[in-house]
Amino acid sequence: MDFSILLKIAGIGILTAFISFILKKSDKDEIATFATLAGLILVILLIVDMLGGLFDTIKSIFALY
Amino acid sequence: MLFKLFAIGIIGVILVLLLRTAKPEFAVLATIATGIVLVIVLVNSLSGAVVAFTRIVEKSGLPEGIFATILKIIGIGYLTEYSASICEDAGCASIAQKLQLGGKLVIFMLAIGIVTRLVDVVTSLAETL
Numbered sequence: 001m002d003f004s005i006l007l008k009i010a011g012i013g014i015l016t017a018f019i020s021f022i023l024k025k026s027d028k029d030e031i032a033t034f035a036t037l038a039g040l041i042l043v044i045l046l047i048v049d050m051l052g053g054l055f056d057t058i059k060s061i062f063a064l065y
Numbered sequence: 066m067l068f069k070l071f072a073i074g075i076i077g078v079i080l081v082l083l084l085r086t087a088k089p090e091f092a093v094l095a096t097i098a099t100g101i102v103l104v105i106v107l108v109n110s111l112s113g114a115v116v117a118f119t120r121i122v123e124k125s126g127l128p129e130g131i132f133a134t135i136l137k138i139i140g141i142g143y144l145t146e147y148s149a150s151i152c153e154d155a156g157c158a159s160i161a162q163k164l165q166l167g168g169k170l171v172i173f174m175l176a177i178g179i180v181t182r183l184v185d186v187v188t189s190l191a192e193t194l
Contacts (some may be wrong), residue, residue: 003073006130008082012089036088043094050101055144057105061112062140063133 011047030064066110073102093155100151136177138172145169 016039025030059065077099085092116135122132145168152161 009095013084013088017087036167047097054101057108062136064137064140
């Protein structure tokens with residue numbers, strides 16, 4: 001699990017950058033913003049899920065209920 | 066285990082730099098993700114230490130509440146530092162300071178319990194003299 005998620009996030013980031021670049025070049029700017037937004041939301045969901053897991057582990061270790 | 070940590074850290078930094086040129090928003094998310102992965106690798110070894118520590122405290126006969134509060138304070142201190150440093154990375158130092166203030170307040174509230182217990186012990190000692 002551990003650092004494959006990092007590569008996934010980097011991949012999504014580069015892909016969105018690439019897609020929005022192509023869309024901008026074919027002068028479809030509003031779709032480019034939507035594509036970037038979609039990529040961003042996907043990554044945010046991944047990160048929030050990981051953050052929840054991290055806070056749960058720390059809560060269980062330090063008995064921080 | 067240590068080398069795994071170094072590897073993840075370096076890979077994370079490289080990804081963050083890569084993303085910073087392409088898409089700055091993703092750079093912040095990549096720093097958060099690297100932070101989480103590093104901490105998860107660390108936390109597993111930390112739990113062993115905490116269990117050993119609780120056993121020592123039980124033998125030493127201290128009242129149970131004190132060590133639990135100390136553990137809580139350590140946990141809160143760590144989490145506050147973690148989130149404050151992420152905010153600083155993202156560039157908003159003012160939010161980081163607010164988080165640190167909040168963490169300090171919570172730790173202060175927890176510490177009040179120990180201080181009152183200390184005062185009770187001292188007063189009871191003073192009475193016996």
